[in-house]
Amino acid sequence: MVRMLSVERLVKRRGSREILTDVTFRAAPGRVTGLLGPNGAGKSSTLRILLGLDRADAGTALVDGQPYRRLRQPLRTVGSMLDGSGAHRSRTARNHLTWMARSNGIPTRRVAEVLDQVGLGAVGGTRVGRFSYGMCQRLGLAAALLGEPRALVLDEPVNGLDPEGIRWIRVLLRGHADAGGTVLLSSHLISEVDQIADDLVVIAHGRVVAAGPIREVTAGYPTLEDAFFALTQPVAGGR
Amino acid sequence: MTFPNTVAAEIRKTATLPATMVALTVAVLGPVAITLINAVGVRAALRSGRPELTAYTSPVEAVFSAVPIGTVGAVVLGVVAVSGEYTANRANIGGGRQITTTLTATPSRLGVLAGKAIAVGLLVAVAALVAIPASLALAGGIIGGDAPPTPDGVLSRSVGAGIYWMLTALTALAVTVFTRNGIAPIIVLVVNSSLVSVSVLLSHLTPLARFLPDLAGMSMFAGDLLAFDEALAPLTGGVVMATWTAGLLALAGAVFRWRDA
Amino acid sequence: MIRAYGRAAATELAKLSGLPAVLATVLGTIGAAMVITGALAVSPVGADEPVAVVLQAVPYLQAGTISLGVLAVGTEYTDGQIHTTLRCVPDRLTVLAGKTLAYLAWATGTAVAALATGLLTTRVTLATRDVPVVTDGPPENIVGAAVYLVLIGLLGVALATLTRAVVPALVVTLSLILVVSPALDAITPHARYLPGRAGGLLYLPDPAPVLTPTTGLLVLLGWVVVTGGGAVAAFRRRDA
Secondary structure, three states: OOOOEEEEEEEEEEOOEEEEEEEEEEEOOOOEEEEEOOOOOOHHHHHHHHOOOOOOOEEEEEEOOEOHHHOOOHHHOEEEEOOOOOOOOOOEHHHHHHHHHHHOOOOOHHHHHHHHHOOOHHHOOOEHHHOOHHHHHHHHHHHHHOOOOOEEEEEOOOOOOOHHHHHHHHHHHHHHHHOOOEEEEEEOOHHHHHHHOOEEEEEEOOEEEEEEEHHHHHOOOOOHHHHHHHHHOOOOOOO | OOHHHHHHHHHHHHHOOHHHHHHHHHHHHHHHHHHHHHHHHHHHHHHOOOHHHOOOOOHHHHHHOOHHHHHHHHHHHHHHHHHHHHOEOOOOOOOOEHHHHHHHHOOOHHHHHHHHHHHHHHHHHHHHHHHHHHHHHHHHHHHHHHOOOOOOOHHHHHHHHHHHHHHHHHHHHHHHHHHOOOHHHHHHHHHHHOOOOHHHHHHOOOHHHHHOHHHHHHOOOOHHHOOOOOOOOHHHHHHHHHHHHHHHHHHHHHHHHHOOO | OHHHHHHHHHHHHHHHHOOHHHHHHHHHHHHHHHHHHHHHHHOOOOOOOHHHHHHHHHHHHHHHHHHHHHHHHHHHHOOOHHHHHHHHOOOHHHHHHHHHHHHHHHHHHHHHHHHHHHHHHHHHHHHHOOOOOOOOOOOHHHHHHHHHHHHHHHHHHHHHHHHOOHHHHHHHHHHHHHHHHHHHHOOOHHHHHOHHHHHHOOOOOOOOOOOOHHHHHHHHHHHHHHHHHHHHHHHHHOOO
């Protein structure tokens, strides 16, 4: 089964300001696609539309040709993680994952499995409000993995993780893509994306300024960092 | 002097919270709006020659029966001034609470609390100074010549209502210091803001209930509206409520000092 | 469709039971029923009709079901949990249907438990005071009170959906029903069409009957449908 994520000519306005302009890219199975851009470039807005949270003013964002809102059991198709845990602070981590599992008919044994997988096995009964930032990130990852989805959509997944956590997620995402899964992740950390991604979508001021395999995007620049600044700065940028 | 700075910071912080603007709007527009409806109702009853249709016919009572909605505004103001400090930013649940910023900027716990109390007290006083005279003018204007003669003590009852709001807001502030969360104080204090409060219920049980803060305080402005026979004299009631408030604030100060942020 | 709603309701039930604030509200409502009916039953002016005593407590108990309704939706907007919810169940109508069903289950349980506790407390208190129970008022008023408590909390569900936060929804719903409505009632006969007053006919007789309990129920349902309709429309249209 192919799990292609495709974003086509996406436009989003907030008031009179256009925050996304004709954003188009694809994330293909078997590859890790990195969405790279400075703060406020439109990365999260794009992912929120892809996940059916916000509506686009024009264009489409599809999972296997279907809008997310049309999916019956979305967690089994696309696992996702946005900023933070997405859990009410007075719940326990286990309760949070249990209601999520119930909503998509996922067997509840998966709750313990993903808690162990992200290293929160010992604190499943702790209220989320007592978690550190890094633990909240891990809980968000556990939620993404809960339905054993073929596609993963992760917004800034390495934020707040310790070095061991960062390496762990790198290995996890690599393994997921190598097994034929699709990974789309956003980041403002150039070095992280450089190490994880196969394909790159560089976004700045709500527009895609470069997209393609990482080698093509960085061709002509000594490093990805140089490419990034050249591409994202309005004066110096553009090719 | 650092304390004036603390007060200034707290006023700025409290006054710029969106919830504060909503609370002030409720405290000002709420009584005015209810007064408007009350006064129109009273005028209609008087003109049709059937004053027995309404519970009162005086413009002054039309205003003071609207005071409880202003109390709701005062409660919200006192609660959010504290609970806003403990609300986590969505992005960083682990530690992104404003209280850490506040207490690293002003380590003196009592200074922070006193600053907050002064800020809340001032904001409520401003709301009362606008809302009550405006309501009195409005009710007088609408009911006008049809009204029975103005009873005595309108000024002292107006001041009493303003003081009642201030003390209620400070009580709400102190209680929220204990709970660190706005939900429980809002439920309890809003329910108790109504003229049919739990305290009125308790007054059937024991005459001691009149010494409860809200019943004692209501005697400052409610007059005959208080559905309760053995009310304290207005001045005594004010002193009793102020004592309660001071005690709760002192306790809140002790808890706030002793507890980890 | 039915299956999707059932699954959504099961999800929301699991969610509510994971919130300490919900459990505290349920216990608080039952505790309030006990204290208030106990106080009324020992008061010197007290009634000797257990049903009448319990009905007097209903205006206070409604704060409990209103809080339940507000918490069921309002807590979604703390810590961005609504994003998780909508990623699990992208269909907006299914989410709201699940929430409403879960609220109805919790509120019905709470209302029945609180009213039963109130009846029991009153009977025990009257018995210990050796007050003979004269009559037991019509029990259908107790059923009416339970229906009222459940329905009035739906306004909390709707207003929390509209305001997207716990505290503003609590303030608006509680002050409209407990503060504004009685203030208007003293002065204008139109106040009888306010939700608290109209619904109140389900358990309290009207001295000047303009509305019957049935029409009162219809008026209250009208309020629920109007605010609920607005809430559904807003929830479907808005970005999360």
